[in-house]
Amino acid sequence: MARIGVFVCHCGENISATVDVKKVAEAASRIPGVAHSVEYKYMCSDPGQQMIRNAIREKNLTGVVVAACSPRMHEPTFRRACAEAGLNPFLCEMANIREHCSWVHEKSEATTHKAFDIVRTLVAKVKRNKALLPIKVPVTKTALVLGGGIAGIQASLDIANSGHKVILVEKEPSIGGHMSQLSETFPTLDCSQCILTPRMVEVAQHPNITLHSYSELESMDGFIGNFKVRIRKKARSLDEKLCTGCGLCVQKCPSKKISSEFDAGLGLRPAIYVPFPQAVPNKPVIDREHCTYYRTGKCRLCEKICPTQAIRFDQEDEIIEADIGAVVVATGFDIKHGDFFPEYGYGKYKDVIDGLQFERLASASGPTLGEIRRPSDGQVPQTVVFVACAGSRDPAKGIEYCSKICCMYTAKHAMLYKHKVHHGKPFVFYMDIRAGGKMYEEFVRRAMEEDGVQYIRSRVSRIYERGGKLVVKGADTLLGSRPLEIEADLVVLATAGVAQAGAEQLAQRLHVSFDAHKFYAEAHPKLRPVETNTAGIFLAGACQAPKDIPESVAQASGAAAKVAILFSQSELVREPLIAVVDRQAPPLYSSCVGCFLCQPSCPYQAIEKEEIRDRDGQLIKTIAKVNPGLCQGCGTCVALCRTKSIDIQGFSHEQVYAEVLALLNRGEDNV
Amino acid sequence: MSDFNPKIVAFVCNWCTYAGADLTGTSRMKYSPQVSIIRFPCTGRIDFMLLLKAFASGADGIIVSGCHPNDCHYSSGNFHARRRWIVFRSLLDFLGIDVRRVRFSWVSAAEGAKWAQLVNETAEQIRLLGPFKRYHQLRGLGVE
Ligand SMILES: Cc1cc2nc3c(=O)[nH]c(=O)nc-3n(C[C@H](O)[C@H](O)[C@H](O)COP(=O)(O)OP(=O)(O)OC[C@H]3O[C@@H](n4cnc5c(N)ncnc54)[C@H](O)[C@@H]3O)c2cc1C
């Protein structure tokens, strides 16, 4: 026989002002199975909790209902109090008579009545609660970091320095990401490569980091602490162990006219190449699409001249398997390219370029060795127009958001241009200037005041060619929308920051969610910014939303700290509110008939097949089995099961049906 | 029918609507006390036979509410609930239960005001429809 204790809280006057708490406690004492029912001013206070602990011991309670605030507020408090008195914490429930009753209704008979209905419902539930034990799962203390941009690099180093193993997977031949392409960085104008490359080298040399460049995640299974991953190491056509990185092959390759991805299409590279001189690892890759040998069957020049015989034309992709405890996703972002801006002639006029191309022009290691020369004829442009918000904040283009980094890099670009071409005239077309950040506003002011960059508040309606010049048309909205035209030699579009092309496929592989723009979704926009909704998978950098380097680095360190916290435990403890499949004695073994309709309904792939065999190994039956590590307890399978063979602990059929009956004052718990 | 006090059962998910209803409370918005909430981890957990059980036990109206599409804490439970609801609606029709007695909705953790409005609208609707007579007839016959 159940012996339930009911504890009704006044919450000062928060509850007692509209609910007659005495009446509720008194009525509750008459519910069948209730052995003890009291009210008290503050149940959550120390004396309040002590009342519960004492009652559990003295009255031998088998369950507790605390009628007070929302369980989202104090369930952990009261469950802990019960546990301290030796009662299994899962035998304690809260009846929410504050948020769902006293605060939302006037003082009346009906309000008191409703409070009692709620208490009765929870009493009916708790009578059917089962003592549950937390689930313990082991933790593999190796992290997988996806993406080797500055965010992935920072996360890898932090995790590795906290003493744990890291596998870093980068899809390009070198790590570095977008930061390696930048010339100088706002707001300090320090050289990007100079601050980045030491970190890249550190990654390569760190004993705790295994770097797989030119590789991608093929698949992932498992759950927090216990993921299994397969990584595809794409064929470099090279034995990395033999290659010394001498660069002879790169010099001698006859197929040299390939547009360089690293130089954003402004420079050329050979078919066997290292993306940039400071690449990590500094080993070339053969681009099979453009290599003469792969195209025509003849050449193999690099193989002939390689002093260490490292070239492998027949190399195939390799699949590497690994056990992982946590994942940091740091796959970064991209910017809009191509025919997205027909009105700006981007892609049509050689001298309308994007921000990354300008970075390459301004970079000392770029195709012009840092001189600002326009792509069409190599002339130094005398007038340059920078267009901010190209595509961003434009619902008509499907991008409502602000790309956040472009205001700042546009100011930087205009400044760099002025520093290099002293007599040049830089103009910036902008909508608003968003320069929130330490020393950011000052930076933009400097561009305007010290470097004489002319800011014009206008959207650009059109860009077209006239007599060798690019005409930029707009309307100055600070001067009564006066139409205006500027003849420029070069136009730089600060195109919108967007998600990586493969972001969606990767999200599906990882089971993480993303927003309408395919940026990965954080678990909570304010309080859990580095976690995803899938336990054990964290986010860092611009894959979550466009952000600058300081923010990417901060988030990466945050994600690394989360991983280190996870790895500081040898076992994980989880709430056991998960689904279980019915098991019973032979000859039935289980009411599950093995239809497996539940399997595709589970968002976590937690439902497995279990074979029941007799002593001779003969198969008797195949039934469903829930993997307790994977199950998150949504209960979708429970509602779906046709034979009611799956049930969920904490919200079982028995419990919820009893709740419905009790709420309507029917069944065995009625008063 | 002025003294008719409908009984309405709300089946809500823990992450969105339960929290939304908490917010209604913390914001001290008032609504009709005829509704009581039963908490589920997710609307995907709601076995719609529970709704029939509720009607058979004296409920006059029912609310089912969870996270908005694409916001499900478990990524897809609410889509299962929506599909089930579409099928269940036809079943209600077939059984001769007025579908207006069931309100299927989405209330997020931030929509305290929407919860109050949903409850008030539902209570008003049920008041117009009157008590669920079938149940009283069955009771009168001694059948439950
Ligand atoms: C024109 C321009 C100028 C800028 N100037 C500045 C500046 O001056 N100062 C500043 O603070 N910020 C600046 N930024 C912003 C800066 O580039 C970003 O903040 C930074 O690059 C974000 O780092 P990340 O590591 O998150 O992403 P990324 O740099 O994009 O790196 C992501 C990495 O992940 C890899 N990857 C992608 N998908 C996968 C996959 N599926 N598997 C494995 N690897 C994958 C990519 O190849 C890449 O190496 C600028 C940006 C632009 C576009």
Ligand code: SF4
């Ligand atoms: S950062 Fe500036 S330029 Fe970029 S989208 Fe936002 S407002 Fe426009």
